Amino acid sequence: MQVSDSQILDGVRSGDRKYFAKLLSICEDDSVRANHLISNLEKRTAHVIGITGSPGVGKSSIINAILDKSADKKIGVIAIDPSSPFTGGSLLGDRIRMQSHATSKNFFIRSFASRGALGGLSPSIFETCDAFETFKVDAVFIETVGVGQSDVEIANVADTVVVLISPDGGDEVQMMKAGLMEIADFFVINKADNPISKGLLSKLRNILEMGKKDIPIFLTNSITGEGIENLTKALDKRFSSILESGLLARKRQKRVTSHAQSILRKKIDDILQTVKTDQLDLEEIQKEVMKKICGNS
């Protein structure tokens, strides 16, 4: 069904989910049109929260548990699925995990492939966040893939980064990448039902004491919901405080640059896809790449 820009604008303004879903699809397929539509809509600042950590740590489950306790809020969820570089297909596991909320009137769950561009976040994540703000949600949760670049780059789009670790992932504290320490605003030890979590907590405390930042640690059980209310209260409190202190405004300013970078990266990636690299003459390949990047002038 072809939907005109004015139909989408009117639909989103009147709070119609159907038209908002259309706007989210446009964010994925056509960033120029998405940005045009978004710029014509009123926005309300939402707390953008990145949830990161290794696969299996409980990222989808914790978002699910937070939604369970947030019936009074309007929330958007963006799940970045691992995608196959060959087919571009994405796994739908996360969507299934959150399915119990998928039909709820106040929650919007969107999962899309990371599309494995040249590292970096897909521009559509920025646009999807902006779109959620035009639909006046209170918060947007972004679940990262849990491996590689998007883990650390989530700090370029989120206002608050929550790093999850769990006791069943081996010695996660030891293995934890330095980058994750730097971007974490909150640490969550999930699967607190596992007795090893207490030891993990003291290990993490020791490590954090040596660092510069004072990062709070939460213990949660995403299955029973234990510890989730503590976490959601702390997230709300942080949102008010970064709004007031001006930190949020500074983060959003930086985000504009990251968004522009992601658009440029995608453009270059698209150009490179069209260059035939199966020919052996490196000089020819180089010339062709430069011609495409610099244009025909």
Ligand SMILES: Nc1nc2c(ncn2[C@@H]2O[C@H](COP(=O)(O)OP(=O)(O)O)[C@@H](O)[C@H]2O)c(=O)[nH]1
């Ligand atoms: N025992 C226990 N299992 C959990 C908890 N949170 C998640 N899980 C389980 O851990 C597995 C991975 O969870 P998932 O949310 O898919 O992890 P993700 O890959 O980080 O999104 C699933 O089988 C969950 O049921 C928890 O707090 N306690």
Ligand SMILES: [Mg+2]
């Ligand atoms: Mg998941």
